[in-house]
Amino acid sequence: xxxxxxxxxxxxxxxxxxxxxxxxxxxxxxxxxxxxxxxxxxxxxxxxxxxxxxxxxxxxxxxxxxxxxxxxxxxxxxxxxxxxxxxxxxxxxxxxxxxxxxxxxxxxxxxxxxxxxxxxxxxxxxxxxxxxxxxxxxxxxxxxxxxxxxxxxxxxxxxxxxxxxxxxxxxxxxxxxxxxxxxxxx
Amino acid sequence: xxxxxxxxxxxxxxxxxxxxxxxxxxxxxxxxxxxxxxxxxxxxxxxxxxxxxxxxxxxxxxxxxxxxxxxxxxxxxxxxxxxxxxxxxxxxxxxxxxxxxxxxxxxxxxxxxxxxxxxxxxxxxxxxxxxxxxxxxxxxxxxxxxxxxxxxxxxxxxxxxxxxxxxxxxxxxxxxxxxxxxxxxx
Amino acid sequence: xxxxxxxxxxxxxxxxxxxxxxxxxxxxxxxxxxxxxxxxxxxxxxxxxxxxxxxxxxxxxxxxxxxxxxxxxxxxxxxxxxxxxxxxxxxxxxxxxxxxxxxxxxxxxxxxxxxxxxxxxxxxxxxxxxxxxxxxxxxxxxxxxxxxxxxxxxxxxxxxxxxxxxxxxxxxxxxxxxxxxxxxxxxxxxxxxxxxxxxxxxxxxxxxxxxxxxxxxxxxxxxxxxxxxxxxxxxxxxxxxxxxxxxxxxxxxxxxxxxxxxxxxxxxxx
Numbered sequence: 001x002x003x004x005x006x007x008x009x010x011x012x013x014x015x016x017x018x019x020x021x022x023x024x025x026x027x028x029x030x031x032x033x034x035x036x037x038x039x040x041x042x043x044x045x046x047x048x049x050x051x052x053x054x055x056x057x058x059x060x061x062x063x064x065x066x067x068x069x070x071x072x073x074x075x076x077x078x079x080x081x082x083x084x085x086x087x088x089x090x091x092x093x094x095x096x097x098x099x100x101x102x103x104x105x106x107x108x109x110x111x112x113x114x115x116x117x118x119x120x121x122x123x124x125x126x127x128x129x130x131x132x133x134x135x136x137x138x139x140x141x142x143x144x145x146x147x148x149x150x151x152x153x154x155x156x157x158x159x160x161x162x163x164x165x166x167x168x169x170x171x172x173x174x175x176x177x178x179x180x181x182x183x184x185x186x
Numbered sequence: 187x188x189x190x191x192x193x194x195x196x197x198x199x200x201x202x203x204x205x206x207x208x209x210x211x212x213x214x215x216x217x218x219x220x221x222x223x224x225x226x227x228x229x230x231x232x233x234x235x236x237x238x239x240x241x242x243x244x245x246x247x248x249x250x251x252x253x254x255x256x257x258x259x260x261x262x263x264x265x266x267x268x269x270x271x272x273x274x275x276x277x278x279x280x281x282x283x284x285x286x287x288x289x290x291x292x293x294x295x296x297x298x299x300x301x302x303x304x305x306x307x308x309x310x311x312x313x314x315x316x317x318x319x320x321x322x323x324x325x326x327x328x329x330x331x332x333x334x335x336x337x338x339x340x341x342x343x344x345x346x347x348x349x350x351x352x353x354x355x356x357x358x359x360x361x362x363x364x365x366x367x368x369x370x371x372x
Numbered sequence: 373x374x375x376x377x378x379x380x381x382x383x384x385x386x387x388x389x390x391x392x393x394x395x396x397x398x399x400x401x402x403x404x405x406x407x408x409x410x411x412x413x414x415x416x417x418x419x420x421x422x423x424x425x426x427x428x429x430x431x432x433x434x435x436x437x438x439x440x441x442x443x444x445x446x447x448x449x450x451x452x453x454x455x456x457x458x459x460x461x462x463x464x465x466x467x468x469x470x471x472x473x474x475x476x477x478x479x480x481x482x483x484x485x486x487x488x489x490x491x492x493x494x495x496x497x498x499x500x501x502x503x504x505x506x507x508x509x510x511x512x513x514x515x516x517x518x519x520x521x522x523x524x525x526x527x528x529x530x531x532x533x534x535x536x537x538x539x540x541x542x543x544x545x546x547x548x549x550x551x552x553x554x555x556x557x558x559x560x561x562x563x564x565x566x567x568x569x570x571x572x573x574x575x576x577x578x579x580x581x582x583x584x585x586x587x588x589x590x591x592x593x594x595x596x597x598x599x600x601x602x603x604x605x606x607x608x609x610x611x612x613x614x615x616x617x618x619x620x621x622x623x624x625x626x627x628x629x630x631x632x633x634x635x636x637x638x639x640x641x642x
Contacts, residue, residue, distance in 0.1 A: 059200065071522040081204055094543070098544075169540065258519050290503075303496055356506035
């Protein structure tokens with residue numbers, strides 16, 4: 001009994017180590033290859049479960065994928081790991097930013113009204129991008145033909161901007177004194 | 187106190203996770219980047235030591251190398267892990283190893299100077315093999331005709347040998363007592 | 373080849389035991405053997421060791437004689453490599469001839485002893501050869517141990533673009549610069565809260581039901597907000613977005629979405 005428990009612990013350490021150093025997921029067939037003796041699939045499953053248990057509350061988790069088992073960083077640690085090799089954060093296109101600015105400063109207003117200000121069409125993709133980000137929403141409908149939706153920015157948008165209310169948006173009052181360049185820069 | 191202990195545990199888990207997923211050794215500077223707040227180097231050292239302690243008797247060990255800290259499988263698990271990937275990396279030829287040793291102990295030096303010590307030409311293939319392994323690199327040029335490149339070993343070489351610095355290389359046999367071993371021991 | 377297996381040369385885990393013991397060796401064996409040496413220094417070291425010679429007092433004649441036999445074999449097989457061996461042979465012969473000459477002037481200061489130079493090179497090479505062996509004995513990544521390599525799934529977290537209020541202002545400015553509609557779109561800060569309040573009221577009424585007018589006002593957040601809310605209601609009415617109704621004076625005022633008027637009957641019909 002004593003020795004079998006000891007063996008079990010040893011098997012578990014070997015499997016855990018193999019999973020931690022392997023660049024690819026390992027399936028049961030791979031794991032069996034680690035040992036000279038034939039291991040029962042049942043035992044392997046028990047050991048894998050024990051490893052999962054042992055890693056509760058740690059930074060990695062043992063996950064089963066289509067191609068096998070693999071350790072990966074838990075979702076909640078990703079933000080820290082991202083900092084190690086920060087990828088350049090993606091940027092929204094000018095079209096998205098302008099649409100957002102118009103809705104933020106002038107909403108609620110319809111897509112047609114946004115297009116009027118921008119002078120160009122606002123694609124469905126732009127609206128979808130901002131809706132999926134949960135930064136804009138339809139808060140009502142204009143009683144004109146087609147009953148177009150009225151877009152406004154959301155509370156989540158203000159939260160993400162670190163603002164308490166829309167009145168905290170950078171004031172545009174001093175615009176009159178600004179020398180507006182002929183061409184939108186860049 | 188309670189919360190500081192909790193923080194400490196959290197910091198430890200984050201660092202451990204980063205070290206387990208990193209494809210490169212992480213130095214203190216890297217580890218600091220994981221956190222938004224400034225961490226004291228002293229605290230980091232304590233945490234690294236705590237992680238080393240926590241992995242006692244497990245399949246991996248945290249080692250300090252030339253370019254930072256990294257987890258590796260303990261040597262005694264290699265026989266098991268080899269069963270997974272039976273293709274062993276090739277042992278380098280004596281010509282490669284002698285060239286490497288000369289660069290490690292006498293570098294930076296030129297190819298001509300290596301040839302002088304070896305008494306035989308150093309083929310381009312040898313240099314390429316070591317460069318591709320990222321074990322040697324050109325660190326400068328000798329200001330003689332042809333400006334030959336000066337080769338030195340890299341940090342990656344020390345890392346791969348599990349060494350912190352060149353001073354940890356096996357000590358050279360003393361010239362006076364240079365008695366060729368009767369038997370190539372092992 | 374009479375000796376039992378006993379390694380004589382360092383060949384990294386492969387002890388060499390089948391080396392010829394003297395000069396009388398068939399050329400084929402020589403060829404095989406010479407391939408195992410890393411050059412003339414290596415071969416010379418072997419010969420010195422093999423004959424149990426004091427490395428600091430090399431008997432040039434014997435070593436050179438043997439050496440020439442090897443070199444001859446090399447020359448037949450592999451001319452390119454032989455050049456280095458020939459160079460060494462020339463050096464050995466030079467040393468030998470010097471020693472045969474009577475020493476006339478005793479140590480002319482800086483006249484260097486070619487023997488000393490050879491010994492220095494042999495020692496240095498031997499040192500490096502041993503060092504190479506030692507390095508090869510170190511546990512090596514990939515060969516003797518594996519690095520940890522757990523998975524960090526970057527794709528699991530979609531990185532969203534970051535936007536700051538200043539970016540918004542920039543976008544707005546660019547817009548204005550392009551449209552040259554500066555005057556039309558000048559927005560005063562206080563107007564912002566009105567439009568924000570308009571959104572809030574529209575959301576409140578989104579269900580389509582009537583709301584009591586007073587429900588639109590949050591009395592706990594100060595007079596300015598009440599005023600702004602009131603202006604928002606007026607603005608929404610003006611824009612035809614909401615309908616305000618009161619059956620009789622002093623009766624509660626009800627508000628609902630203007631669109632609900634069109635929508636309600638249809639809803640009731642079903």
